[in-house]
Amino acid sequence: MVFRKGFTVLKRHSSTLALENGKQWAGVNAIEDLIQSNPSVIGLGSSSTMVYAIEHLARTRLAKTVTCIPTSFQTRQLIISHKLKLGSLDQFPVVDVTVDSADEIDSNLNAIKGSGGYILQDRLLAQSSRRFILVADTKRKSLQLGTQWRRGVPIEVIPIALASVGLSLERMFPSAQMRLRMATPSNKAGPVVTDNGNLIIDCNFGPIEQNPAELYKEIKCLSGVLDVGLFCNMAESAYIGDLEGDKGEIIYRKK
Numbered sequence: 029m030v031f032r033k034g035f036t037v038l039k040r041h042s043s044t045l046a047l048e049n050g051k052q053w054a055g056v057n058a059i060e061d062l063i064q065s066n067p068s069v070i071g072l073g074s075s076s077t078m079v080y081a082i083e084h085l086a087r088t089r090l091a092k093t094v095t096c097i098p099t100s101f102q103t104r105q106l107i108i109s110h111k112l113k114l115g116s117l118d119q120f121p122v123v124d125v126t127v128d129s130a131d132e133i134d135s136n137l138n139a140i141k142g143s144g145g146y147i148l149q150d151r152l153l154a155q156s157s158r159r160f161i162l163v164a165d166t167k168r169k170s171l172q173l174g175t176q177w178r179r180g181v182p183i184e185v186i187p188i189a190l191a192s193v194g195l196s197l198e199r200m201f202p203s204a205q206m207r208l209r210m211a212t213p214s215n216k217a218g219p220v221v222t223d224n225g226n227l228i229i230d231c232n233f234g235p236i237e238q239n240p241a242e243l244y245k246e247i248k249c250l251s252g253v254l255d256v257g258l259f260c261n262m263a264e265s266a267y268i269g270d271l272e273g274d275k276g277e278i279i280y281r282k283k
């Protein structure tokens with residue numbers, strides 16, 4: 029697939045810019061394809077990749093009509109600044125299609141999400157959507173979750189349950205490495221607090237040998253766990269941009 033009209037191809041001067049090229053390809057092409065189905069309500073995830081998708085949506089013929097539901101404060105601000113129509117899940121509990129990015133995506137389109145701290149709201153939108161589409165650069169692709177993304181599976185925990193959930197996780201997964209996600213000291217002392225006022229434990233299992241959907245259920249069962257950054261059997265397709273920025277691939281979930 030080639031670049032669509034209406035945006036600038038980033039120059040490739042460094043590996044960081046190359047990653048940006050891939051993110052841009054994915055965001056733009058996912059939006060271009062999904063507008064063909066004339067959705068009236070779109071869910072928009074939160075991330076650096078989604079910035080390209082939202083910028084592009086604002087340039088399309090749907091910009092004036094489609095209602096956009098954000099998964100975070102960041103995306104809400106982007107929707108407002110691009111003068112798109114803002115909606116909420118309260119108003120639109122059924123969403124036509126949600127686009128979101130991921131930290132790692134396997135060949136069955138199971139994904140690790142949550143490095144940006146958005147887990148519960150990302151899931152709420154994904155589960156409320158008729159269609160769920162992932163966007164990412166090619167470095168996010170892998171054959172087995174936990175091989176590409178090495179910072180662990182994010183687990184959003186209600187603060188009063190932190191110690192209890194931490195202990196349970198240690199007992200359930202003795203070889204996993206866990207840490208409470210901390211804020212950058214120059215910006216805030218203490219832990220990262222999610223948009224919902226919760227904390228995040230990053231639980232690094234190494235390569236995930238177990239069926240990720242089963243692992244998700246095991247962790248989600250613990251009281252105090254709000255959500256787990258494993259999104260299994262949810263995405264119908266993934267737009268993966270390569271580092272050149274002028275091409276990419278669309279992967280469909282096997283039935």
Ligand SMILES: O=C[C@H](O)[C@H](O)[C@H](O)COP(=O)(O)O
Pocket residue numbers: 073074075076077078128129130131140141142143144145146147150
């Ligand atoms: O919480 C964050 C989300 O799961 C993001 O979709 C994910 O971290 C990927 O972010 P980015 O597109 O910035 O790499």
